[in-house]
Amino acid sequence: MNSNNNTIDKSTLRKTFFRSIPMEHSWNYERMMNLGYCFAMIPALKKIYGGNKDELSKSLTRHLEFYNTTPYVVTLPLCISIAMEENRAKDIDKFDTESINMVKTALMGPIAGIGDSFYWGTLRVLATGIGTSLATQGNILGPILFLLIFNIPNFGIRYWLTFFGYRLGTSVLQKIESSGIMEKITYAASVIGLSVAGAMTAEMVNVNIGGRIGKGDDATTFQDILNGIIPGLLPLGLTFLVIYLLKKKMKPLPLLIIMMFVCIVLAYFKILVLPK
Amino acid sequence: MIIKTILLYLVATLAPLDQFFGTSMIGRAIIVGPLTGLIMGDLHTGIVIGATMELAFIGSVSIGASDPPDMASGTILGTAFAIQAGAGPEVALAAGLPIATIMLGINTLAWGFFPAIIMHRADKYALEGDTKGIGRTMFLAGFAPILATTWIIPAAFYFGNKTIVQLIDVIPKFVITGMDIAAGVIPAIGFAMLINMIMxxxxxxxxxxxxxxxxxxxxxxxxxxxxxxxxxxxxxxxxxxxxxxxxxxxxxxxxxxxxxxxxxxxxxx
Structure with missing residues (x-):
């Protein structure tokens, strides 16, 4: 329906592909791939919100939120995000902006699950097997084949997913629009997005207290006792403490520095320990 | 010797740039081994040592990309020492292991500290709508830990393994452990911000x-x-x-x- 006034062209998508390459360069503990994701979104966002500096700035902030997935397939969520942003710009007031990050979040778990096992588990093992069998004999083809076996799928699939993701995003959004089930889809995306966010919080936020009661084999650690009551109480409590502090207008940077400092001090006194 | 040291610095810097070039595995032992061999004037041995190290470190994959260069550091230094001594892969493994171990701690500190701190500048640039600023921050966030750490490998080659390991050993162990713990605590900020936005x-x-x-x-x-x-x-x-x-x-x-x-x-x- 609206395909005539699409602002995103092939060259913008190609730029997105090239900008997705350093996705993990700025990987950080706090929001992981967020900066790489935002960096890759820039050409598209400039095109979509070019004249509107306020909306451009808001969209940049939106895509600086936490993100983490397999880097080789990141162009899929990237270009779905682009399709959604483009759709939003057509009717800013009507579009549910929350749904953009919701869909992004819902996608990161499943994509990482499939992507990690394919790239790290299968492709890398295959490339290493063939590469090392030649290289142990001193054959220069070993390292060359190693790079080719891994990187032809790496860049090939990454490139293909750029266009596939965008087409998927636009076609699904158009169908949703014409059938008037936007509200329903937004709700479903929220259910999946928040479940995935919860699952990833449980997986990635780790707090383990040290100390034990009793001696020798009978000793029970405090952490075991806590896990016996409700597992994950500390990471959950910590996450909600941070939510509270952010709502009290505390800035993330001081929070980050305090956390690093406190962790080092608590590690010295062995109050916090690494998980076993 | 000086030219070799400088060239080793370049290889040591290329290895963690793996992430910059699409996480394309250019920092793996099987690649940096031959490159080091080329610098040291014995490509054949470099290829063999690289492959041996690759197999020795096959399990060392870090999904999330915070500590991969240690294997690269061990391979570069091990290969350089082994070729210099006219020895084989066993010597490379023995010479590479201390630096690989010590670099793991150094990387935990550098990759934990720099990108997370620098990344916050992007929030400010986003508010101003400054896309070029975001680009600069992206480059800097990844280059800062690389600049902070990769000089250690050529330094260890030039001054000897022991001198450098002793120099770095002054960092107390609890600082590195603390940073490792922080790696499990800090994502709470990212998730909290995400939840604030979508919940x-x-x-x-x-x-x-x-x-x-x-x-x-x-x-x-x-x-x-x-x-x-x-x-x-x-x-x-x-x-x-x-x-x-x-x-x-x-x-x-x-x-x-x-x-x-x-x-x-x-x-x-």
Missing amino acids: NKKVAVFFFFGFFVVQYFKISTIGVAIFSVMLAIVLTQIIYGKNNKGETQIGASEGHKTSTIEGVDFDEF
Whole structure:
């Protein structure tokens, strides 16, 4: 329906592909791939919100939120995000902006699950097997084949997913629009997005207290006792403490520095320990 | 010797740039081994040592990319020393291991500290709508830990392994352990910001659903995603199933059905 006034062209998508390459360069503990994701979104966002500096700035902030997935397939969520942003710009007031990050979040778990096992588990093992069998004999083809076996799928699939993701995003959004089930889809995306966010919080936020009661084999650690009551109480409590502090207008940077400092001090006194 | 040291610095810097070049595996032992061999004037031995180290470190893959260069450091230094001594892979492994171990700690500190701190500049640039500033921050966030760490490998080659290991050993162990612990604590900030943005009262419960399913049943995120897709289908049917007369008026009920299925497919992807 609206395909005539699409602002995103092939060259913008190609730029997105090239900008997705350093996705993990700025990987950080706090929001992981967020900066790489935002960096890759820039050409598209400039095109979509070019004249509107306020909306451009808001969209940049939106895509600086936490993100983490397999880097080789990141162009899929990237270009779905682009399709959604483009759709939003057509009717800013009507579009549910929350749904953009919701869909992004819902996608990161499943994509990482499939992507990690394919790239790290299968492709890398295959490339290493063939590469090392030649290289142990001193054959220069070993390292060359190693790079080719891994990187032809790496860049090939990454490139293909750029266009596939965008087409998927636009076609699904158009169908949703014409059938008037936007509200329903937004709700479903929220259910999946928040479940995935919860699952990833449980997986990635780790707090383990040290100390034990009793001696020798009978000793029970405090952490075991806590896990016996409700597992994950500390990471959950910590996450909600941070939510509270952010709502009290505390800035993330001081929070980050305090956390690093406190962790080092608590590690010295062995109050916090690494998980076993 | 000086030219070799400088060239080794370049290889040591190229290895962690793996992430910059599409996480393309250029920092693996099987690649940096031959490059080091080329610098040291014995490509053949470099290839063999690289392959041996690759197999020795095959399990060392860090999903999330915070500590890969240690294997590279060990391979570069090990290969350089082995070729210099006219020895084989066993010597390389023995000479590379101390630096690989010590670099793991150094990397934990540098990659934990610099990108997370520098990354916050992007928030400011986003508010100003300064896309070039975001680009600069992206480059800097990744280059800062590289600049802070990769000089150690050529220094160890030039001054000897022992001198450098002793120099670095002054960093107390609890500082590195503390940073390792922080790696599990700091993501709470990222998730808190994400939750602040996407959570509303209507669906807040599903965050806890995802969290405790993982805590109690130890299933993967993809597992949670599959269950939540089913949950989402059932719930949308209950909530929107009866009172969507508007939709059935638009098309035949069959048309409506297909569009629902396609919508769900999209979420599942």
